[in-house]
Amino acid sequence: MIRTVATTPFEGQKPGTSGLRKKVRVFQQDNYAENFIQAVFDAVSPPRGAVLVIGGDGRFHNRAVIQQAIRMAAANGYGRVLAGAGGILSTPAASHVIRKHQASGGLILSASHNPGGPDEDFGIKYNVANGGPAPESVTEAIYVRTQTIDRWLTVDWADIDLDKPGVVTVAGMVVEVIDPVADYADLMESLFDFVAIRAAVSDGMTMCFDAMHAVTGPYAHEILERRLGFRAGTVHNGTPIEDFGGHHPDPNLVHAKVLYDLMMSPEAPVLGAASDGDGDRNLIIGKNRFVTPSDSLAMLAANAHLAPAYAGGLKGIARSMPTSAAADRVAQALGLPSFETPTGWKFFGNLLDAGMATICGEESAGTGSDHVREKDGLWAVLLWLNVLAVRRISVDDLAREHWATYGRNYYARHDYEAIETEKANALMAELTGGLDALAGREFGALKVAAADSFAYVDPVDGSVSRNQGVRVMFAGGSRIVFRLSGTGTEGATLRVYLERYEPVDGKLDEPVSAMLGELIAAAEAIAGIVRHTGRTAPDVVT
Incomplete structure (x- = not known):
């Protein structure tokens, strides 16, 4: 009834x-x-x-x-x-x-x-x-x-x-x-070369996966330890808990610091990885080498052909607007179309359904392909394992090789969390209102080439999404992006994305903070973050 x-x-x-x-x-x-x-x-x-x-x-x-x-x-x-x-x-x-x-x-x-x-x-x-x-x-x-x-x-x-x-x-x-695990685990086994990964494990490839007491624990135990043969205990914090053990299930360098410290130590395994609360994000760290999500997308796209599911090549590569342009350089080199979409995985769906893209990614640690219509944390980890197993290469060596081929997009995201909504809106309104006057202005050694409020026209259905974030582009390929996030539950989160491009003959292995110093100063000068919010430093840097 x-x-x-x-x-x-x-x-x-x-x-x-x-x-x-x-x-x-x-x-x-x-x-x-x-x-x-x-x-x-x-x-x-x-x-x-x-x-x-x-x-x-x-x-x-x-x-x-x-x-x-x-x-x-x-x-x-x-x-x-x-x-x-x-x-x-x-x-x-x-x-x-x-x-x-x-x-x-x-x-x-x-x-x-x-x-x-x-x-x-x-x-x-x-x-x-x-x-x-x-x-x-x-x-x-x-x-x-x-x-x-x-x-x-x-x-x-x-x-x-x-x-x-x-x-x-x-x-x-x-x-x-x-x-909840069986169908997904079977799908992963159909996409990747589990035989090659098992062989590499037998030859000594090691890893540590932090499930953060969240949903991926059961999946990681089944796939990594049972099907691929990594030793018991490879999966840390593998039992889902209603409060995630009192921790924040966000796979970044702040909330996965224990994993990061392990990977920077002499006892580091070959690969360190983590996933978030619902399993759609990923963190990739090699021994003594953190890989940004933007770089991870680009490096996976460049090597995806090593996995059986992508052996025939990719149809295209898509990234969200705040994500660095590193993947665009791979697409250009491979002769593939590349797409810049608003933030939100739903914008990739039309491209995937239309067969216009195969691999997609976001700077917020989301990477995926056309096997599902969501970003997929374990999928990214397994593709990394597939690449490392076939190439018999370390994460650090692969990163260095990639930058020597494509150049490096130094990248960081600064989050200012729980700002009073009115103050955050005022900052963005003033910033947007001053865009027309930015072109040609110089901030130290940086010269603004263009600035806009990003709008996206979907190439499949023609729908238009406006006001998706403010972009400030500098001569030479560097950028700053300002955007208010919709993923929090209180106040507003201002996200500032900083990107500096270094060509193949530039400085390819310098400290990220030093390489982004001029952009950090420019972001404050352009947006007046301290003046609007009272915040003198971000709450989280990733």
């Missing part, structure tokens, strides 16, 4: 680049999660009997929302739900399950790399039938519905056992609790 629950709208339920993210206490309000889920169902209007995938990163409040979402799916006419056992499905695994089982879409319960726990963050994202994040047309329809919603639908049914794989029914709807 379908039950209709009267409700009223909540303000601020507008999905960002990765769904709706708020504090747990916000989602725990009566009707809050239900309103948003019902708005999703109303906006997408699935055909009766459709298949829905539900899973998450194991963070606090996941199980309660999954149980409620199952009851609501039954009331809204879905015929089948696939739910990850334990409420677990990494974001790339969810994308694969949606595609493999021809689901109409999926609910991914995650706040990605944000902290978890009763006082921390929670999120819900809807992915469409291609396995990718909902496009702007869908997220806007969801938001519009949240502003007028007056009821949500459910059935009176007991919670199911999420920890026991198998099939049950909820008010006539089939619910299958699936092994």
